[in-house]
Amino acid sequence: xxxxxxxxxxxxxxxxxxxxxxxxxxxxxxxxxxxxxxxxxxxxxxxxxxxxxxxxxxxxxxxxxxxxxxxxxxxxxxxxxxxxxxxxxxxxxxxxxxxxxxxxxxxxxxxxxx
Amino acid sequence: xxxxxxxxxxxxxxxxxxxxxxxxxxxxxxxxxxxxxxxxxxxxxxxxxxxxxxxxxxxxxxxxxxxxxxxxxxxxxxxxxxxxxxxxxxxxxxxxxxxxxxxxxxxxxxxxxxxxxxxxxxxxxxxxxxxxxxxxxxxxxxxxxxxxxxxxxxxxxxxxxxxxxxxxxxxxxxxxxxxxxxxxxxxxxxxxxxxxxxxxxxxxxxxxxxxxxxxxxxxxxxxxxxxxx
Numbered sequence: 001x002x003x004x005x006x007x008x009x010x011x012x013x014x015x016x017x018x019x020x021x022x023x024x025x026x027x028x029x030x031x032x033x034x035x036x037x038x039x040x041x042x043x044x045x046x047x048x049x050x051x052x053x054x055x056x057x058x059x060x061x062x063x064x065x066x067x068x069x070x071x072x073x074x075x076x077x078x079x080x081x082x083x084x085x086x087x088x089x090x091x092x093x094x095x096x097x098x099x100x101x102x103x104x105x106x107x108x109x110x111x112x113x114x
Numbered sequence: 115x116x117x118x119x120x121x122x123x124x125x126x127x128x129x130x131x132x133x134x135x136x137x138x139x140x141x142x143x144x145x146x147x148x149x150x151x152x153x154x155x156x157x158x159x160x161x162x163x164x165x166x167x168x169x170x171x172x173x174x175x176x177x178x179x180x181x182x183x184x185x186x187x188x189x190x191x192x193x194x195x196x197x198x199x200x201x202x203x204x205x206x207x208x209x210x211x212x213x214x215x216x217x218x219x220x221x222x223x224x225x226x227x228x229x230x231x232x233x234x235x236x237x238x239x240x241x242x243x244x245x246x247x248x249x250x251x252x253x254x255x256x257x258x259x260x261x262x263x264x265x266x267x268x269x270x271x272x273x274x275x276x277x278x279x280x281x282x283x284x285x286x287x288x289x290x291x292x293x294x295x296x297x298x299x300x301x302x303x304x305x306x307x308x309x310x311x312x313x314x315x316x317x318x319x320x321x322x323x324x325x326x327x328x329x330x331x332x333x334x335x336x337x338x339x340x341x342x343x
Contacts, residue, residue, distance in 0.1 A: 005159050008197070009193055009197070012200065012238075013193055013238075015237075105228065105231060106230035106231040109230060
């Protein structure tokens with residue numbers, strides 16, 4: 001479960017993210033962090049796709065996410081907008097883990113986010 | 115030099131390696147041991163952050179860390195000590211690292227090719243080194259006979275970001291770092307840096323030569339070159 005000190009560690013790791021997130025959500029809580037963080041990405045033209053190992057809800061591996069791919073605005077250098085993909089997570093935390101990885105690995109430049 | 119009246123040994127395992135015991139056995143200052151150090155933050159972070167925050171100023175932290183495994187990464191320690199710096203808690207830490215901690219830090223700074231993350235690694239490490247006092251214990255050249263009289267830190271070198279910067283070369287952004295070879299004055303692009311050595315003096319650079327219309331490389335040692343500004 002995401003706790004306050006986890007989120008604060010991301011702030012320590014990525015100051016640009018900290019400034020952006022805190023300006024948008026000064027009274028943030030861990031409980032709503034995932035939807036709050038994703039809303040910033042969505043407002044900046046980002047989307048994600050989700051690929052499961054099996055689309056059959058009765059499958060034992062239905063909850064296993066093969067990869068979560070992040071796409072950003074299409075540019076001259078990037079005609080499909082693909083930014084990065086992260087694999088092998090449980091669907092309950094796939095978006096959360098992708099967001100944390102993108103933030104801590106500096107996969108996007110938050111100084112360019114509005 | 116600051117006097118330390120206590121030593122707190124940080125150890126991730128349940129016992130201290132024998133070479134650490136050897137050093138500690140020659141120092142009469144009272145010693146305390148924090149076993150399962152990094153794991154204690156996973157089980158009870160708040161309590162253990164308070165414990166770190168309440169370490170007396172005359173206590174020297176002493177560690178022989180390893181940075182292997184998913185939960186024992188160097189960046190985790192960097193984040194931890196940066197959070198302490200942000201809270202105003204300054205620590206004195208003596209580090210024993212078999213292949214040389216100074217060289218380890220250079221490799222850490224060099225290996226990241228993502229420019230934003232690379233710059234951030236530099237920022238975080240600089241802030242930690244500027245705020246805390248981090249000393250490298252050169253185990254291979256330690257004068258054990260002098261330990262009791264002069265203490266451990268007197269034989270250690272404080273690691274600074276400025277000292278690391280002297281030996282750091284950025285080869286990730288091709289053609290952005292240029293090197294002049296002293297004996298012939300030729301300027302070449304830096305292609306790759308070989309940090310796999312134990313001493314900064316043994317760092318080697320791989321340089322490109324585009325003048326012949328094909329890529330050639332040769333290795334130069336640091337004393338043979340200088341950066342082109």
